[in-house]
Amino acid sequence: MKIEKICIVGGGTAGWMTAAGLAHRLQNSNIKIDLIESNQIGTVGVGEATLPHIRFFNNTLGINEASFMKETKATFKMGIEFCDWGKLGDRYIHPFGDFGMPINGIEFYHYWNKLRLSGDTSHLGEYSYPVVAAQLGKFRRPDTDSSKIESTFGYAYQFDAGLYAKFLRRHAEKIGVLRTEGKVIHINCNNENGFIESVKLENETVISADLFIDCSGFRGLLIEQALKTGYDDWSKWLPCNRAIAVACETRGKSLPYTRATARKSGWQWRIPLQHRTGNGHVYWNEFISDDEAAHQLTNTLEGPALTEPKQLYFKTGKRRVMWNKNVVAIGLSAGFLEPLESTSIYLIQEGITALIELFPDKTFPKSDMVEYNQRMDLHYERVRDFLLLHYVATQRDDSEMWNHFRNLKFPESLQDRIDSWLGRGYIARYEFGAFLPPSWVAVMNGQNLNPKAYDLRVNSSSSLEITQKVKSLSASINHAVQNTPDHQSFIELIGASINGTT
Ligand SMILES: Cc1cc2nc3c(=O)[nH]c(=O)nc-3n(C[C@H](O)[C@H](O)[C@H](O)COP(=O)(O)OP(=O)(O)OC[C@H]3O[C@@H](n4cnc5c(N)ncnc54)[C@H](O)[C@@H]3O)c2cc1C
Missing domain, CATH: 3.50.50.60 (FAD/NAD(P)-binding domain)
Known part of the structure; x- marks a missing residue:
């Protein structure tokens, strides 16, 4: 059989x-x-743009990273920068990695949360090696020594x-x-x-x-x-149903991250590859015409367009x-x-x-099918909730779309997660699902959802011990980032640059 x-x-x-x-x-x-x-x-x-999991796929196939990057004109990706999502002017990076390093087996963000509640005004992102390195346009592969701050991240590609x-x-x-x-x-x-x-x-x-x-x-x-x-059909939660994509010439330094900027009726992506930058405007056609969406996109390109705008239609769901x-x-x-x-x-x-x-x-066998379908449903549902979080964790009130999201009733699975974060800064770990707790923390924190209390487990360390650890963490991140090469230099260093081969 x-x-x-x-x-x-x-x-x-x-x-x-x-x-x-x-x-x-x-x-x-x-x-x-x-x-x-x-x-x-x-x-x-x-x-x-991809997630770090793709590396495991390529590795399993025995693909050489440098030749793959050269052939697909790829750059490295340490996370996604979100602009204007919580409020206009806000900016944060969702890194593929951790914030700090655990202290006495407890995630660093719990300690930071306690400090925040006692008046500390530092940003969580300052304690993340991948965030600080990405912001400065620097990249290296993660260190294999798990005691080092340079080991606390994963990476993906833009290709x-x-x-x-x-x-x-x-x-x-x-x-x-x-x-x-x-x-x-x-x-x-x-x-x-x-x-x-x-x-x-x-x-x-x-x-x-x-x-x-x-x-x-x-x-x-x-x-x-x-x-x-x-x-x-999940468009009652994620109603954006169209996109326009266009590539343009890159201006400025090669950045190891994707950017997603919230707009009045959707959002815009910026994906830097080695030879060009991909751009797109995802929008809800209820509030903006195709022409206006295209106009907004082409007006904000960083360099001359290299392709004709491409229109795409979709319906969110599975x-x-x-x-x-x-x-x-x-x-x-x-x-x-x-x-x-x-x-x-x-x-x-x-x-x-x-x-x-x-x-x-x-x-x-029916059992295989059932297992497959249940597993994939969970993956899709969890991604859906994570995406929806970006829309509903907003304080924006400058357009009909944002007013819609501020008043949206969303799935219980997402509400439970938000409630548990707002309670004591806790995020449960899923068995199936792309995003680990630090990813949820990055978005909730980046979009101004602030817990009312902190996780009591952190009280096992004295305030003095916490303050000293935080200080030494900052110092080790700054030191590590100083010693991290520029993203473009690293691409060249490993023989993945397309320079001279285009
Ligand atoms: C606006 C937008 C932005 C996106 N950005 C990202 C991103 O940044 N990261 C990410 O991971 N994903 C992204 N995606 C999703 C990504 O594009 C797709 O998941 C990926 O390209 C896989 O597409 P596919 O192979 O399923 O379909 P397609 O690329 O559409 O391929 C379909 C294939 O089927 C063939 N075919 C169809 N009908 C027939 C037929 N009758 N006979 C023979 N062959 C046929 C076609 O020729 C083609 O080869 C994005 C999608 C959209 C719409």
Whole structure:
């Protein structure tokens, strides 16, 4: 009953990540993997910022970091800077890492919270090595010695997603994935159980398989158009439904972070790559026209535009189930959550990881499907809550959109988390979910949600001990950052620069 053939429909980031991931993990299992993609249709053409998890994906495939960065024109990313979210003029970085280092086994932010309540006015970000380094445009890889402050962070990349798909394609083809160019025009389902048996291309080629992976993008060719799985619409919470993207020339120093600036009817991204800067305006069309959104974007570019503005339409939410019969949806076909925290590629990766772990046989056991769907639901729901936090933790009252969010009733799961933070600065750790407590702390703190009390565990250290530790932490961060190279120099140092090769 072993699966003998897998067919992946779609060759965007999701399709090629899935192909490379499955081919690598299922090597020597004698399973044939076909991937169908259509140049005529193309890919969504955005998706440049990532989370640190991508490093584990690349490492598993044995990808060399410097050559990957060179080929995808990538920069390093230590976090995301949020501008104007809490109040106009506010600015904070959500770092991929910790604030300080634990004292007596308790997270540093609890101590800082106690100091804040007793009148200390320092910012939490001052105690984060990745925040201070990123702000100064510096980067190095994390130290492997966990006693050092330079070990307290992770990092991701900002890259050209189209080039990443091409890079993975070469990798996947080398390990046996067979690519077919063509447009799927018909899907054949079994009359009795509704399972997909084969797909037919425009040129009459028929490709059959036991397991189909739908990586066809927003259209959800197999999971929705063929299987009518249904979509959980989350736009009542995350109503932004359009985006305009445009690349421009970079001005100034190469920064190791993405920026997300809140606007009156949405927000704008800035993603610096080695050869250009990606920009986009995500907005809610109820409050702004497409023309005005494009105008606002193009008016705030730091350098001349390099591409024509590209318009995108979406509806936030997720497929009711992501594994239905013999189809697993991965990527945009599985759902979409706006790119505020660069989570889509991470969700692709989680889909691949869960599929490999729960890899079925031809009987498609219900238990595997249920487990997969529950796990992916949790991932999507937790990302949704985290994104929504940015919108609802606001004091802005300068536009209809912000007034809407200040009065929004949001999911209980998010309310509980906010309440527990406001109570004593506590954030529970999830088993499944992209974001660890420091990420939640970064956003809540950065957007002015201040706990009323502190965690009593910190009283086990005397005030003198806390003050001394905080002082020495500041000194070690300043010292470490001084010794951290500039981001651009580090890219050159490791042989990942595209200079001279463009
Ligand atoms: C505005 C915006 C910004 C984003 N920013 C980020 C970001 O910063 N970070 C991040 O992680 N993610 C981001 N994303 C999400 C990211 O773009 C996607 O998750 C990623 O590109 C994967 O897309 P995909 O492969 O699922 O779909 P697509 O790129 O749309 O690929 C679909 C594939 O299916 C093929 N196909 C479709 N129909 C057929 C057919 N009939 N026959 C044959 N082939 C077919 C197409 O040819 C294509 O190869 C963003 C998305 C949007 C909309």
